[in-house]
Amino acid sequence: MAGGGFAAAGGGSARDYGGGITFSVVVTSLMAASCGLIFGYDSGVTAGVRN
Structure with missing residues (x-):
């Protein structure tokens, strides 16, 4: 059975990410x-119509 978690490569953390939320990400x-x-x-x- 597969299992595990997510880890940043190189031992970094998510706090090291310098990006931000851009307009295209929001859209x-x-x-x-x-x-x-929809x-x-x-x-x-x-x-509901079929039944």
């Missing part, structure tokens, strides 16, 4: 979240 995240909501709503509606 991409909002687009993915809204598409997921897909879930559509799946629920069509499953």
